[in-house]
Amino acid sequence: MEKSALQMARAAYQPKLPKALQGAVKVKEGAATQSVGDQEEIKKLFPNTYGMPIVEFEPATEANNTKMNVGIILSGGQAPGGHNVITGLFDQIKKLNPENRLFGFILGPGGLVDHNYMELTADIIDEYRNTGGFDMIGSGRTKLEKVDQFEKGLEIIRELNIKAIVIIGGDDSNTNACVLAEYYAAKNYGVQVIGCPKTIDGDLKNDQIETSFGFDTACKTYSELIGNIERDCNSARKYWHFIKVMGRSASHIALECALQTQPNICLVSEEIEQKGMSLDDIVTYIANAVCQRAADGNNFGTVIIPEGVIEFIPAIKKLIAQLNDVLAMPEAKELDRHESIDFVKAHLTDENLAVFNSLPTGVARQLALDRDPHGNVQVSLIETEKLLSTMVAQKLEKMKKEGKYSGKFSAQHHFFGYEGRCAAPSNFDADYCYALGTSAAQLIANGKTGYMAIVKNTTAPAEQWIAGGVPITMMMNMEKRAGEMKPVIRKALVELDGAPFKTFAAQRDRWARETAYVYPGPIQYWGPTEVCDQPTRTLALEQGK
Structure with missing residues (x-):
């Protein structure tokens, strides 16, 4: 080799x-x-x-x-x-x-x-x-x-x-x-x-397992890339960068990268679920931040998005739960892709059908048809970063007509996944x-x-x-x-009353308005221990360090 x-x-x-x-x-x-x-x-x-x-x-x-x-x-x-x-x-x-x-x-x-x-x-x-x-x-x-x-x-x-x-x-x-x-x-x-x-993803942890391996390296790798984008963003001053990072069931990666790089916005799926936010609520939140920065003359920014965020929007989560049950039905397994959509629609409740029909066609199809071997929605294939930036652009156009916004909005999109999974530890x-x-x-x-x-x-x-x-x-x-009760290891989600999230939440309003970017740079292997051997911010905050 x-x-x-x-x-x-x-x-x-x-x-x-x-x-x-x-x-x-x-x-x-x-x-x-x-x-x-x-x-x-x-x-x-x-x-x-x-x-x-x-x-x-x-x-x-x-x-x-x-x-x-x-x-x-x-x-x-x-x-x-x-x-x-x-x-x-x-x-x-x-x-x-x-x-x-x-x-x-x-x-x-x-x-x-x-x-x-x-x-x-x-x-x-x-x-x-x-x-x-x-x-x-x-x-x-x-x-x-x-x-x-x-x-x-x-x-x-x-x-x-x-x-x-x-x-x-x-x-x-x-x-x-x-x-x-x-x-x-x-x-x-x-x-x-x-x-x-x-x-x-960092979601295999509990009282006995402090962290799952790979989380440290992956977050440091993504944070380097996000820091580089922030530097470019702050140099060119003309783009909003929508950056999706891995984390299907939990937002640990997004939160850790936010703590390391201080972006303008970081979505945390668990908070979105707890607050019962709709897709429109999320879009409004981002659009308002864009608007506020534009008023200060800053038509640029960074948004970090966990890849699984769409599954945490309560209305969509409810829809996915019923989709899982419908797709687990024996007769659903015999259908081709076209028939599947009709079959799914026929078996959804009126409330879930309305949500299904409100989604862009491509996203609806991905929720209904593209499943991994465990029967999970393949959220990494749903281009949430593009979906959100498109909807933010539409919202800003509306705000412009109402005289509430006069800035420029241009988006760039990134998905950091494989880049972190095989990095040198x-x-x-x-x-x-x-x-x-x-x-x-x-x-x-x-x-x-x-x-x-x-x-x-x-x-x-x-x-x-x-x-x-x-x-x-x-x-x-x-x-x-997949429709039946099974014994499984409980996933660890971001705790909204935990130190990592609280540290982030205390600073995010300032980060949204100001340009407070931090550029972590690449992983260091040799040199002072405070540069080379430090754990993630998440782990240090959880243990009160």
């Missing part, structure tokens, strides 16, 4: 580990746990992996030299640092016993089912230390949820004498990891399953992921299954981080998916 000078220098970087993971390890067990919701149902579905204790690693005098082969799976969208989870896992199992072997399943969970794998040797691992992306073994979105998949996977697990499978993924993937762990435990197959918290993500991989190895060595590797106290220097594991069932509740 060809390498840049930066990659070669990064390959030599040795991630920092928490003190407890630097040598031999022993496990300290806490109290029994229960799920965050629907305790009885979750307990019934996961009798073998429910109620287990949180575990924490502590330094020990004697190393555990367990003989174990491990399989690893990357699941779902890419996130910076994934390769370091694998290298941390590899280094630790080899340290425990040089005979231990690591097998990577190719292109996600499907690789386990299809017996598509490769052994990950030191030569391969060394190529990928501290690199972005998931290209070492690739990723996929196959859902592990059927008995025949579990049994087919077991065949290759037995053939390779694998003791445990580590699944690196988001909330859906870790839910699947828990289902797999429960199945193998119920059958007494002796196969352990461990999860790792990954998603750039920041020092924070490189260290955090390496510690997660090391923790996963120790959870396996200590006989755990149905656990997620965790690292806490992450606003302190890495040496003071606390590593361990949490039962995945602890994070679960029951939610409606």
